[in-house]
Amino acid sequence: MDGAGDPAPDLTATVTAAQGGDEEAFRRLYRLLQPVLVRYLRALVGSEADDVASEAWLQIARDLATFGGDGDDFRGWTATIARHRAMDHLRHQRRRPFVTIPAEELHGLAGDDDTAAKALEEVGTDEAIALIASLPPDQAEAILLRVVMGLDAATTGRILGKRAGAVRTAAYRGLRQLARLLEHPRDEPVTLPGPVALKEVR
């Protein structure tokens, strides 16, 4: 299946074909990786994710010939390019990375189970990304690179300039926080962003 459904199909042969000039191979790479890149970028630059992803693809296409490695390396390579473009973008805009959600717009799930269920009913991909993006930046990025981009801890660490162990710790911490938000809403009042608030950050 194309798209982001399978987080980590082997891309090695496709990358090699694209490097040899196979346009269809490049199209496959785009369709597989663009959705995950843009979701990762959404957590970094919010609504500018599409533009930044486009910039990233221009660079990917231009520098494809210089890439050396297998399919997993290619994932990491594209994520690195996307991240650099995002950081350039933020630097240019003098903004801090990551979308911040105003506290007053957060929907609490501190009510009964019906409230939690009602909120989760509305949850889709964008909301899931925004929920992760609401974590502390190092945790959010570690989770997104590993889950969305399908990278291992070592590759994620290289992208973030951290050791694999630090990436694991950050990701575990982030997941625990998410689990608390999702599974014990009564313990964590006013923390889970609701769909209405999240529309602001798409």
Next chain:
Amino acid sequence: MSVRDETPELDLARLDGPGRLDDATAERLLAGDGGDGGHDILAAVLALTTAPARPAELTGEHAALTAFRAARPSTAARGDIRPAVATGDRRAVPAEARRVRRGGVSRLLTAKVGAVAALAVLGGSGLTLAASTGHLPGQRPVPAPVSGTSVRPVGSTGPAGSTSGRPARSGLPGAPGVPRGTGPAGTPAGDPRGQAPAGGQPARQPSRAPSAAPSPKPTNWFPTVWPSWLPKPSDSPPTGRTSPTGGVPPPRH
């Protein structure tokens, strides 16, 4: 390619209460293997982040493929270039691809040429004569168009036309845009519309008109007021008509 428009929903029937998330479980969830139970909601949320692509997420495909082609001259030359044209992303469209736009671009250029010719006529300047004879100052009259020779820009407008006239090499952002109002300058040689009287070098626009009304009147004349955008007679070597002598080298094909 399975692209789904709708956003996948959580299965609310799987809401149940898990215990504390240990490292091993967290690692499994990160690796996309969350079927162990106990953290179904979290697993479901993570799964949403890798849901199938939605069409809105793939809108940049044409631009990306255009960049891919532009980075590879070989594929730009032989590949199907229509998708590139459809993007409208002129920066990234190689010259080869731009030619396919000929329909639209040439219509525009034709209109511009027509407008310039009309202005010249209305102005009543010597340009009118130039337009009707195909001769311009400083040039000897040339009786017939040279088949297969496109009119090329000389002097100031040279780069735009000469670049767009040859196959794209490394098109990407550096590639110049479509020639601005240079008439047939951007038309590839061999295109019938590019066959203009060979004598029409310094000013391309007027020289397109003569194909309709070629007049054999070979006169030397000079307008009383020299248009600033026209090269002066001295700028244009009398021999520079069908050969690149004194002008920009012709596009290589």
